[in-house]
Amino acid sequence: MTQRRPTMHDVARAAGVSPATVSRVVNNERYIREETRAAVERAIAELGFERNEAARSLRPGQTTDTVALVIEDAVNPFWSAVTDGAEEVARRHQHMLVVASTRQSYDRERDLLRDLVLRRRVDGVLVVPTAHTQRDLHAELGRWAPMVFLDRVPAGVPADAVVLDNQGGARQAVQSLVEQGYRRIAYVGGDPSVTTGRSRLAGYKQALKRAGLPFDPALVRLNAHTVGDARTAAADLIEAGEVDAFFADNNRMCVGVLHAARGARVGVAAFDDIEFADLLPHPVTLVTYDAAAFGAHAAELLFARINGAGTSPKRSVHRTTVVTRGG
Template identity: 40%
Template sequence: MEPAPPHRKATLRDVARLAAVSPKTVSRVVNHEPGVTAAKIAAVTVAIEKLGYRPNVTASALRRADGRTATIGVVLEDVANPFSAALHRAMEDVARIRGVSILTGSVDEDPERERALIRAFVGRQVDGLVIAPASDNQAYLATELLRGTPVIFVDRPPVGVRADAVLIDNRVGARQAVRHLVEADHRAIAYLGDLRSIATAQDRLQGYRDALADAGIRLRSDHVVEDLHSAGAAEQAVHRLFASATPPTALFTAQNLVTIGAIRALRTLGRQRSVALIGFDDFPLADLLEPGVTVVAQDPSAMGELAASLIFRRLDGDFWEPAVHTIPTRLVARGSGEIRPSVRP
């Protein structure tokens, strides 16, 4: 016996036929548009339930009277990273209240992937875009901005276009971290940072330099390690630092994955209680390690909430000149950043 053919999905025309109304009436009921009698709404509702009809959300949205699709496109560095995940969740919470869905993609520091994701989201006619850019110039977004699509940048400032940006003061936060290590009597402080092409990494390195200059400490090039974009790369870098003739007494790790790699290396070397460490950006369970990890804490949830609220204010018709909206950082002392050098260099 041949298997029965799969059931065909019910269409809008099937609903209209069963409810004895026009397809246009079904569309109005599905999209909650005015001008439909209570009797026809009831008939369409019964037909939808009986047939198990599921409307095409994208197609329905495109027919809405206001021309919107109730979607926001979000482009982040890596949604698996705790920072990006917290930022995304905050935007999702704000959007849910408005009945809007978030479409999200990770760029993995790939400019071409950034442009491809944005093309895909624009093709779906999203109502707005939130972008943590990987490319060094976003002038290609000028057309979308001219069309009136709200675009908000997060974590990194835009280049080549004028648009709102929700940022933290990376330079000030890094300066505060290194100053904290100096106050604990450290003079040999190493910097371990993300890709030097990233604007936030550049700002954090400059904050490190500022703090050393403030304290009259000479910058040592052998204590500056850049282009570490994974925990594994950071772990190897720390091993190299401590295999050198002049190892540091403290580490400033300028990204959460870099911090995790550094912690692994220090524990392998048995130096987690003798080498001070301050990381930029908090991460899960940092307070439960021994010692607890001192961090410069960002607030990605506040960044996401503000970015989403700016998008909706723009969509509601509010107008202001594009501006930078700054979220402050705070130093959270937990123990690792308060370790003093056993021998002052």
């Protein structure tokens, strides 16, 4: 359950001064005794008080009527669809949705969350956490505003989360490649420390095992963070004659693989849908899902918390479907 944010009156009581003195210290006014300033600053640090820049004029008991969505990549069509779903729910609850991107940076995630929760005082946050462990940060900020995690679940943080069936979807996609007759199936993915990547790699391995095919680490290319990285990794394997098919662990990786595979007789499967896939000259197996519904469900969980739901944290697994496009 979230806690009440500390106020200037709380700081004043802790420091043994008046709220007006706290205000003067916060606003860095002159003519304040150094020992008084030091006492107020200690109380501010101990209580975790932050001046509310966005809502200084609000009356007690009011909210900002704003929630935030912190994603990793504003350019990726997947996150655009998630944003649409979350925004529709926010509008129904008469809230504005603010969207920000971490660009997969630990520092940006930390700074964005602190700004949104402590300074702008949003009523709640939907967060796609980066690969870095920020257990203390999430736990600390979760005291002041409800959080719901999307796509990934940070270890040790008791909060609601909405995730995709990453392992099951990857397993089904690779099984489809096996059923099409492919036997040397490579894996091209991003950061292996991210929970989604680990689960999708596990699904890939599981599909190979079920088909009686050996797992060959030489066919796994990880830490591809851009379309260009994925293209290079796939091109190297094609040139070496090592593979007859690829599984890409997200839509950006798939685009890179498709670039490398032009003119090559290789199969391609991927997690996530991709734009214009139906226009491809050769069939591609894709793990799809309703991204807007994914975002909407996460937003509904967030508003339930904002409105006082006191149930235990929930983890919802969103269903996926394997389809064939193109060809």
